[in-house]
Amino acid sequence: IVMTQSPLSLPVTPGEPASISCRSSQSLLYSNGHSYLDWYLQRPGQSPQLLIYLGSTRASGVPDRFSGSGSGTDFTLKISRVEAEDVGVYYCMQALQAPHTFGQGTKLQIK
Amino acid sequence: EVQLVESGGGLVKPGGSLRLSCAASGFTFNNVWMSWVRQAPGKGLEWVGRIKSTTDGGTTDYAAPVKGRFTISRDDIKNLLFLQMNSLKTEDTAVYYCIRVILGGTSDYWGRGTLVTVSS
Numbered sequence: 001i002v003m004t005q006s007p008l009s010l011p012v013t014p015g016e017p018a019s020i021s022c023r024s025s026q027s028l029l030y031s032n033g034h035s036y037l038d039w040y041l042q043r044p045g046q047s048p049q050l051l052i053y054l055g056s057t058r059a060s061g062v063p064d065r066f067s068g069s070g071s072g073t074d075f076t077l078k079i080s081r082v083e084a085e086d087v088g089v090y091y092c093m094q095a096l097q098a099p100h101t102f103g104q105g106t107k108l109q110i111k
Numbered sequence: 112e113v114q115l116v117e118s119g120g121g122l123v124k125p126g127g128s129l130r131l132s133c134a135a136s137g138f139t140f141n142n143v144w145m146s147w148v149r150q151a152p153g154k155g156l157e158w159v160g161r162i163k164s165t166t167d168g169g170t171t172d173y174a175a176p177v178k179g180r181f182t183i184s185r186d187d188i189k190n191l192l193f194l195q196m197n198s199l200k201t202e203d204t205a206v207y208y209c210i211r212v213i214l215g216g217t218s219d220y221w222g223r224g225t226l227v228t229v230s231s
Contacts, residue, residue: 036215040156047208047221048148048156059219091156095216098172100146100158 001026001094005103013111018079020106022092027072028055036096039068039077042105043088052077053095084110113137113220115209120225127199131225133192133209141165141187144212147194149205150224157205159194161212176202199229 002025012018028035039052050059052068055075065080079086087110092103119131133145146161160173162183171183182195192209206226210218 036217038217042156047223049221050217050219053214053217089155093156093158093216095214098158098161098216099174100161100216102156102158105155 001028001097001101003092003094003101003103005090005092005106008104008106010106010108011111012079012082012108014084015081018082018086018108020077020090020092020108022070022075022077022103024073024075024094028075028094028096029072030096035071035075036094037068037070037075038093038095039066040091040093041086041088042091043085046088048091051090082108082110113211115211115220115222117207117209117222117225120207120227122228122230123199124231125199125201125229127229128195128197129199129227131194131196131207131209131227133194133222135190135192135209135211138211140185140190145183145185145192146210146212146216146218147183147192148208148210148218148221149203150208151202151205154205158216159207161216162192196227199227201229203227204229 004023035055037055040048042048056068089105114136116134147159180198184193206224208224209222211220213219
């Protein structure tokens with residue numbers, strides 16, 4: 001399954017919203033009604049961390065300014081108000097079937 | 112507290128072998144599927160492979176670029192995950208992360224990674 005993210009670079013003014021798109025080459029919808037799509041953030045110099053799983057479920061401790069939406073093949077990660085600590089590279093990943101695959105990554109920078 | 116600590120990285124020549132280890136603590140290791148993900152210098156994330164829990168059969172899956180060369184195994188007594196890498200190529204140069212799988216392929220905890228450099 002090929003994962004395609006856009007944009008690849010995203011300059012954002014603090015306090016403004018941001019949105020990242022992720023598209024899969026096959027549907028990630030499982031028979032249980034959930035789409036197996038994750039979002040991860042890799043801050044500079046750190047290991048990636050899980051933000052969103054099953055397309056829209058926030059991981060423990062993730063601020064509610066992060067939200068995930070979508071189903072099937074089209075997904076979106078939204079940040080309602082970007083903060084300085086949100087800088088890094090955002091990856092989507094299909095968690096439906098092995099081999100699992102990541103998008104190319106979207107680098108969020110502060111303007 | 113969940114902890115995953117990788118070790119075993121280093122410099123190896125093309126064609127050589129290396130075994131990475133991951134020491135897990137803070138959770139019931141034998142109930143959990145585990146994976147390896149790598150990141151080449153300045154590049155994105157690449158899923159390497161996974162091993163199911165022993166109770167789920169302990170079977171493994173691999174990404175195409177490493178299939179037949181890499182082997183994932185686990186020691187549920189010592190709470191260790193392994194990645195045996197053979198016939199290494201320069202393109203295997205990367206930081207290798209050990210990760211805990213919670214659902215399908217979703218990973219909620221990542222180690223800090225260990226750097227493998229394949230170079231002559």
